[in-house]
Amino acid sequence: MDITNETHSQHISRQFNQELEQLKTQLMAMGGLVEKQVQDAVEALLEGDSRTAERVRDSDNAVNDMQIQIDEECTRVLARRQPAASDLRLVLAVIRATSDLERVGDEANKIARNALTLIESDRHSRGMVEIRHLSEHVRKMLRDALTSFARFDTRLALQVLHEDESVDNEYTTATRSLVTFMMEDPRAITSILSVMTILRALERVGDHADNLAEHVIYLVKGLDVRHTDPGELDESLGK
Amino acid sequence: MDITNETHSQHISRQFNQELEQLKTQLMAMGGLVEKQVQDAVEALLEGDSRTAERVRDSDNAVNDMQIQIDEECTRVLARRQPAASDLRLVLAVIRATSDLERVGDEANKIARNALTLIESDRHSRGMVEIRHLSEHVRKMLRDALTSFARFDTRLALQVLHEDESVDNEYTTATRSLVTFMMEDPRAITSILSVMTILRALERVGDHADNLAEHVIYLVKGLDVRHTDPGELDESLGK
Numbered sequence: 001m002d003i004t005n006e007t008h009s010q011h012i013s014r015q016f017n018q019e020l021e022q023l024k025t026q027l028m029a030m031g032g033l034v035e036k037q038v039q040d041a042v043e044a045l046l047e048g049d050s051r052t053a054e055r056v057r058d059s060d061n062a063v064n065d066m067q068i069q070i071d072e073e074c075t076r077v078l079a080r081r082q083p084a085a086s087d088l089r090l091v092l093a094v095i096r097a098t099s100d101l102e103r104v105g106d107e108a109n110k111i112a113r114n115a116l117t118l119i120e121s122d123r124h125s126r127g128m129v130e131i132r133h134l135s136e137h138v139r140k141m142l143r144d145a146l147t148s149f150a151r152f153d154t155r156l157a158l159q160v161l162h163e164d165e166s167v168d169n170e171y172t173t174a175t176r177s178l179v180t181f182m183m184e185d186p187r188a189i190t191s192i193l194s195v196m197t198i199l200r201a202l203e204r205v206g207d208h209a210d211n212l213a214e215h216v217i218y219l220v221k222g223l224d225v226r227h228t229d230p231g232e233l234d235e236s237l238g239k
Numbered sequence: 240m241d242i243t244n245e246t247h248s249q250h251i252s253r254q255f256n257q258e259l260e261q262l263k264t265q266l267m268a269m270g271g272l273v274e275k276q277v278q279d280a281v282e283a284l285l286e287g288d289s290r291t292a293e294r295v296r297d298s299d300n301a302v303n304d305m306q307i308q309i310d311e312e313c314t315r316v317l318a319r320r321q322p323a324a325s326d327l328r329l330v331l332a333v334i335r336a337t338s339d340l341e342r343v344g345d346e347a348n349k350i351a352r353n354a355l356t357l358i359e360s361d362r363h364s365r366g367m368v369e370i371r372h373l374s375e376h377v378r379k380m381l382r383d384a385l386t387s388f389a390r391f392d393t394r395l396a397l398q399v400l401h402e403d404e405s406v407d408n409e410y411t412t413a414t415r416s417l418v419t420f421m422m423e424d425p426r427a428i429t430s431i432l433s434v435m436t437i438l439r440a441l442e443r444v445g446d447h448a449d450n451l452a453e454h455v456i457y458l459v460k461g462l463d464v465r466h467t468d469p470g471e472l473d474e475s476l477g478k
Contacts, residue, residue, distance in 0.1 A: 064466035082321035
């Protein structure tokens with residue numbers, strides 16, 4: 001049974017409805033924060049701004065605290081309200097989503113740490129164009145995944161699932177050309193490894209956006225699609 | 240309020256109690272499966288056994304199906320039984336644990352794929368000793384984490400949390416020496432990158448074992464310790 005924003009506002013208990021809305025709002029705030037961290041970490045690298053990179057590196061406490069707070073709130077709602085059907089799925093989807101967002105925060109942290117290494121080594125490194133492209137791509141995925149969650153929009157969630165494939169290809173191509181550069185210039189190996197770590201972190205941000213989109217489909221349609229091919233989903237969701 | 244196996248068997252509804260036990264049993268089966276996959280993938284590499292590596296590479300469906308099945312069972316228990324307190328925490332801990340175990344399965348798959356590349360390149364590569372050591376270390380962590388879950392044993396869970404630090408050090412040391420080899424012999428870069436990917440996958444298995452141990456402490460003590468230093472935990476859990 002599909003749910004929409006309307007269904008959720010028909011709760012007899014207005015208080016309960018507010019609690020569910022509150023969970024969503026908190027999740028969006030957490031999403032906004034980690035999205036910003038990924039963006040700041042990448043821009044710090046591209047602009048050689050070590051102060052910003054340090055700030056991102058040192059700021060994962062805020063994300064962790066948000067995860068713990070939202071999860072506690074979810075547990076309270078489960079215990080007090082004993083939600084069923086779509087309400088239960090919403091709470092479970094929020095719990096899963098905080099776990100993905102927290103890991104996005106970890107990846108932003110990893111990007112910031114490697115950005116600092118690269119900035120300090122003061123060596124104009126290969127791969128900056130690839131980092132910029134991949135970062136724009138996965139940040140759009142993450143933003144769309146969060147929007148699809150906020151709006152219970154499975155069509156947008158499906159788009160995110162389809163994007164992930166092209167992110168994977170982009171990542172593989174970039175990595176391959178970096179291996180060639182390493183062979184040509186072994187002195188650049190250390191810095192290229194840092195670039196590869198950043199690319200991998202970005203690719204994983206894409207994976208987490210992908211997971212978020214799956215949570216949205218679970219939440220709205222009641223389908224667990226975590227291990228289903230996006231092509232099959234187009235059919236079963238009647239795109 | 241602490242829970243023990245005894246508390247769980249005092250449920251008035253014997254049926255409910257059986258359902259909770261069943262969840263734990265299924266989780267242990269899933270844990271046993273992914274533990275075996277990690278072991279098989281590493282042994283396939285060390286013995287040059289490409290058939291076994293292919294089998295692990297192609298077997299992640301079984302793990303994925305188990306995750307979906309256990310999570311559905313958890314959702315049913317939440318909806319039907321509306322558990323509170325320690326029962327609710329058990330169900331939530333199982334949901335979190337399946338997510339970690341599924342990712343361990345992904346890492347085993349990654350190890351198997353890179354093992355195949357290394358076996359096919361027919362090149363005696365560096366780093367095999369490091370892979371063997373790290374693999375033994377993280378497999379022990381994973382086994383202990385699962386045992387601590389089965390027995391609600393926070394003392395063992397704490398041990399696992401402490402182990403993770405030494406796994407991280409082992410991983411960093413191994414990676415550093417591999418970078419040196421790459422610089423000395425650029426022709427070995429591709430195979431050493433595969434070795435590094437395998438080491439990183441093993442290190443992540445350790446991270447997931449660490450997460451499992453945190454779920455055990457949450458489940459037994461009601462404390463969310465996901466972002467707490469193990470040293471502080473020794474004090475607060477009165478080790």
